[in-house]
Every structure is written in C-alpha cells, then in structure tokens.
Amino acid sequence: MPSPDDRLRALGIELPDPLSPVATYRMAKRHGDMLYLSGHVCFALDGSGVIAGKVGDDLSDEEGYQAARLTTIHLLATLRGELGSLDAVAAVLKVFAMVNVAPGFTGIPKIADGCTDLLVDVFGDDAGKPARAAVGMAELPLGAAVEIDLVAAVRP
Amino acid sequence: MPSPDDRLRALGIELPDPLSPVATYRMAKRHGDMLYLSGHVCFALDGSGVIAGKVGDDLSDEEGYQAARLTTIHLLATLRGELGSLDAVAAVLKVFAMVNVAPGFTGIPKIADGCTDLLVDVFGDDAGKPARAAVGMAELPLGAAVEIDLVAAVRP
Amino acid sequence: MPSPDDRLRALGIELPDPLSPVATYRMAKRHGDMLYLSGHVCFALDGSGVIAGKVGDDLSDEEGYQAARLTTIHLLATLRGELGSLDAVAAVLKVFAMVNVAPGFTGIPKIADGCTDLLVDVFGDDAGKPARAAVGMAELPLGAAVEIDLVAAVRP
Numbered sequence: 001m002p003s004p005d006d007r008l009r010a011l012g013i014e015l016p017d018p019l020s021p022v023a024t025y026r027m028a029k030r031h032g033d034m035l036y037l038s039g040h041v042c043f044a045l046d047g048s049g050v051i052a053g054k055v056g057d058d059l060s061d062e063e064g065y066q067a068a069r070l071t072t073i074h075l076l077a078t079l080r081g082e083l084g085s086l087d088a089v090a091a092v093l094k095v096f097a098m099v100n101v102a103p104g105f106t107g108i109p110k111i112a113d114g115c116t117d118l119l120v121d122v123f124g125d126d127a128g129k130p131a132r133a134a135v136g137m138a139e140l141p142l143g144a145a146v147e148i149d150l151v152a153a154v155r156p
Numbered sequence: 157m158p159s160p161d162d163r164l165r166a167l168g169i170e171l172p173d174p175l176s177p178v179a180t181y182r183m184a185k186r187h188g189d190m191l192y193l194s195g196h197v198c199f200a201l202d203g204s205g206v207i208a209g210k211v212g213d214d215l216s217d218e219e220g221y222q223a224a225r226l227t228t229i230h231l232l233a234t235l236r237g238e239l240g241s242l243d244a245v246a247a248v249l250k251v252f253a254m255v256n257v258a259p260g261f262t263g264i265p266k267i268a269d270g271c272t273d274l275l276v277d278v279f280g281d282d283a284g285k286p287a288r289a290a291v292g293m294a295e296l297p298l299g300a301a302v303e304i305d306l307v308a309a310v311r312p
Numbered sequence: 313m314p315s316p317d318d319r320l321r322a323l324g325i326e327l328p329d330p331l332s333p334v335a336t337y338r339m340a341k342r343h344g345d346m347l348y349l350s351g352h353v354c355f356a357l358d359g360s361g362v363i364a365g366k367v368g369d370d371l372s373d374e375e376g377y378q379a380a381r382l383t384t385i386h387l388l389a390t391l392r393g394e395l396g397s398l399d400a401v402a403a404v405l406k407v408f409a410m411v412n413v414a415p416g417f418t419g420i421p422k423i424a425d426g427c428t429d430l431l432v433d434v435f436g437d438d439a440g441k442p443a444r445a446a447v448g449m450a451e452l453p454l455g456a457a458v459e460i461d462l463v464a465a466v467r468p
Contacts, residue, residue: 023421024428025444029405031346031465034187036406039445093185094192094305098447106299109179116180132181133195133305135254136295139448143418149406149445153187190343249341250348250461262455265335272336288337289351289461291410292451309343 004086004122008076011121016045018081019074022141028082033090035082035152039098040074041144042067052143056105059145067145068097068114075115075150076122083154090153092119092130098147101136108134115148160242160278164232167277172201174237175230178297184238189246191238191308195254196230197300198223208299212261215301223301224253224270231271231306232278239310246309248275248286254303257292264290271304316398316434320388323433328357330393331386334453340394345402347394347464351410352386353456354379364455368417371457379457380409380426387427387462388434395466402465404431404442410459413448420446427460 008015019040021027028037042051055064080086097112099105112134119128130150140147164171175196177183184193198207211220236242253268255261268290275284286306296303320327331352333339340349354363367376392398409424411417424446431440442462452459 023446024425024432024441025407026441027443029403029441029443031403031405036443036463038443039447091185091187093187094307095181096445098445101295104295106295106297108295108297113180120180129180129182129185131183131185131192131194131305133252133254133303134179134297135195135293135303137447138294138450139413139416139418139420141418141420141446147445147447149443151192247341247343249343251337257451260451262451262453264451264453269336276336285336285338285341287339287341287348287350287461289408289410289459290335290453291351291449291459294450307348 007122013073015073015077015080018077019043027078030154033154033156035154037075037078037150039147039149040071040078041141042071042146043074050142050144053145054100054102055111055145057102061107061110064099064111064145065114068111068148069118071146071148072115072118075148079152088155089123090155091127092123093151093153095130095132095148095150097132097134098137098140099134100140100145105136108136163278169229171229171233171236174233175199183234186310189310189312191310193231193234193306195303195305196227196234197297198227198302199230206298206300209301210256210258211267211301213258217263217266220255220267220301221270224267224304225274227302227304228271228274231304235308244311245279245283246311247283248279248306248308250307251286251288252305253288253290254293254296255290256296256301261292264292319434325385327385327389327392330389331355339390342466345466345468347466349387349390349462351459351461352383352390353453354383354458355386362454362456365457366412366414367423367457369414373419373422376411376423376457377426380423380460381430383458383460384427384430387460391464400467401435401439402467403439404435404462404464406463407442407444408461409444409446410449410452411446412452412457417448420448
C-alpha cells in the first residue's frame with residue numbers, strides 16, 4: 001500500500017512549511033495518542049496571504065472547494081511537522097469544516113469535501129474518512145473563506 | 157432500571173434507519189472507547205427531506221425545539237447502528253448544537269434542549285446529560301434548521 | 313514554579329462561584345483523564361447579567377478581549393469546582409472561541425487571545441497554551457458577546 005507521502009507525490013502536492021500561530025495558541029496539541037489541531041485557514045501557497053471572501057458571493061463553489069483543499073494541505077503540513085511523518089497518523093477522527101458563507105448559501109457539504117476528499121486520497125478510506133461537521137459561519141479570522149480543525153489518532 | 161430501548165418505547169419513539177452521509181465523511185468514527193458522531197441534521201422521518209429554515213423567523217421556538225429533538229433521534233439511530241445497541245453507550249460526553257438562526261434570535265439554549273432533554277430521557281441524567289455548547293449559525297447544510305454533533309463514551 | 317492559584321493571586325483574580333447551567337446540560341463532563349467543558353458565556357462578575365452585543369459594533373476590540381477574558385475566569389471557576397484544585401489540570405488541549413460579531417468583523421484572533429493569554433498566565437506556556445479555533449458567530453445564547461468551550465487533560 002502506498003504511504004501517505006507516496007500518495008502526496010502522486011497527487012503532485014508538495015507540503016509547505018507548517019503555518020505559525022497568528023496569536024496565543026499552538027497549531028497542534030497532543031494528549032496520549034490524540035492530536036488536536038487548531039483551526040487552520042486557507043493561506044495561499046505563494047505567500048500572498050489568505051484566500052478571503054464569502055463562498056456563494058466572492059467565491060464560487062469550485063473556489064470554495066479549492067480553499068478547503070488548500071486549508072487541508074496546511075493541516076497535513078502541521079501533522080507532518082508535529083509527528084515527523086504522516087505515517088504516524090493512525091486515523092483522522094473528526095473534522096470541523098467552517099465555511100465563510102454569503103447569506104443563503106447552503107451547499108456547504110460540497111465545499112467541505114475539498115478537505116475530506118484530500119484526506120481520503122492521502123490516508124485511504126479507513127483512516128482518512130472522518131466524522132465531520134460542516135457549517136456556514138458569519139465571519140472567520142482575517143476574512144478567510146474556510147477554517148478547518150481536526151482531531152487525529154496517532155500511532156504509539 | 158429501564159434500558160435505553162425500554163425508554164424509547166415508553167416515549168413512543170421508533171428509531172429510523174441511520175442516515176447516510178451526503179458527502180465525503182462517515183456518520184461516526186470510533187477511537188478506543190470514544191465515538192465521534194458527525195453533524196446530523198433534522199431530516200423529517202417521513203422521507204420528505206430536511207426541516208429547513210431559520211429559527212426565530214421561519215420556525216417558532218417550539219418548531220426549533222422539535223427540530224433539535226428530531227436531529228437527536230437520528231443521532232440515536234446512528235449510535236445504535238454503530239454499536240449494535242444503545243446499551244453500549246456509557247455516556248454522552250459533549251454535544252454541539254448549532255441552530256440556524258434569524259438575526260437577533262438568542263433563545264438558543266431552549267432550542268438545544270430539544271436534543272439534551274431527549275438524551276436525558278433515554279440514557280438517564282448521569283450518562284445522558286452532557287457538556288454542551290449551543291450557538292447560532294449563519295447557515296447550515298441544505299438550509300437545515302438544526303445541526304448537532306456529539307462525542308460519546310462507549311462500553312468496552 | 314508558582315501554582316495556578318499563586319498565579320491567579322498575582323494577577324489579582326478571585327474566581328467566582330462556578331456558573332450553573334441555564335438549560336439541560338452540565339457545565340463539565342469527565343471521561344477518564346479528559347474533561348469536556350460546556351460553552352461558557354461572559355457573565356459579569358457583579359451579577360448584572362451577561363455582557364451582550366456584537367464585537368465590532370456594540371463592543372470595541374478591547375471590550376471583546378475583556379469579554380473573552382471574563383469568560384475564561386468562569387471556565388477556570390468550573391475547572392476548580394469540578395477538580396477541587398487547578399493543580400489537577402494537566403493541560404488545556406483545545407479551546408473553541410466563538411465571538412458574536414458584527415458583519416465584516418474579522419479581527420477574531422485578537423479577541424480570542426483574551427482567553428488564551430489568561431490560560432497561559434495561569435497554567436504556563438506548556439500546559440496552558442492550547443490548540444484553538446476562533447470564529448465569528450451569527451448569534452450566541454442570551455446575546456452574549458463571547459462563548460468559549462474547552463477540553464482539558466486532568467492529572468490522574
């Protein structure tokens with residue numbers, strides 16, 4: 001079975017450096033075999049800042065999906081940074097996908113799939129497909145289009 | 157002491173088939189003795205679709221309460237589907253009740269009681285009364301009036 | 313190293329009695345060495361009720377920060393009430409800071425620092441600085457300006 005790193009390579013994804021906190025928190029905190037990741041937002045990989053705006057108005061559905069996928073690339077970078085290798089991820093347990101929405105935008109599950117489709121691609125269906133909640137937020141930090149946190153189980 | 161199934165019968169509640177995911181996630185994911193449930197929404201039991209709208213505008217307080225109770229019936233169906241029996245639920249640890257609100261609607265705790273009142277009725281006060289957060293969301297998937305997720309402890 | 317109680321004294325903070333639930337839930341629920349705290353809101357310490365309003369409109373940034381700090385004082389009171397002593401807190405794992413925002417207000421991380429700055433002051437950087445998500449909510453219970461929940465690890 002290909003490793004998560006093999007799968008990333010096959011997808012043509014090179015993980016960036018892990019994001020740094022913008023305030024008083026850490027990007028991840030471990031307790032036993034559980035790892036809590038902070039809410040990550042969709043920073044562009046070219047360093048031009050956060051993808052901002054409201055899905056259903058400033059961003060199309062496809063752009064929203066891509067923002068969720070981009071956010072997940074940062075989550076993966078944090079996982080690898082914390083654990084040394086994505087091989088140490090036993091399972092993604094729960095994802096909370098928060099989408100910055102224009103009034104009346106309810107197509108939230110398809111936007112959140114930008115996250116969980118990639119998790120399944122990288123970790124496989126068993127380990128990578130999590131429980132999930134997906135919701136439409138009034139506002140997000142920095143005006144980000146998407147914020148996502150997760151809880152993962154870690155190999156001992 | 158009556159079992160959760162006895163209590164459901166006494167309440168006249170017959171659990172429906174567990175909901176299926178509408179996108180890339182699973183309805184529940186287990187890790188050790190913890191079970192994470194995805195955000196569930198208030199699908200009508202007659203198959204007519206989701207109870208949609210904003211509490212405080214499209215839905216009255218009582219209709220919002222009933223939507224939270226209905227959502228919880230689906231959460232119970234998922235718990236039974238995953239565990240084989242509600243007897244396997246050791247405790248409901250944390251509930252996150254997300255209410256789709258009209259601007260200015262702040263009576264959120266009473267709406268969320270539609271969930272936790274039923275959990276207490278089914279599992280008793282000790283096991284069934286959880287820690288809880290209840291909030292007012294800008295939008296929810298499919299326009300649902302209520303979305304709820306939870307974390308439960310499972311008997312070994 | 314000063315104890316959390318020493319640190320509170322040095323900060324001039326006297327913890328109030330723990331808040332009581334306003335509906336069907338408990339303020340905290342323990343499972344093994346994990347303690348889930350309910351969403352707490354910013355009740356004034358003088359008993360005059362909740363600090364209500366939207367940050368970015370009714371409340372300034374500084375007032376929002378103070379509302380998050382006040383909410384955290386209640387979280388600390390619940391932790392001490394549940395555990396007997398703040399010494400029993402091994403670590404704060406995850407904080408979810410929900411800010412009641414005016415449209416367009418995106419300075420959410422600095423408001424949420426009203427919580428995590430105090431946690432670091434009380435428990436130190438290692439134990440007190442958690443993973444965090446911070447978001448802007450459409451509405452909160454009672455119109456509160458801030459609601460925060462957390463998960464803590466408890467000493468055996």
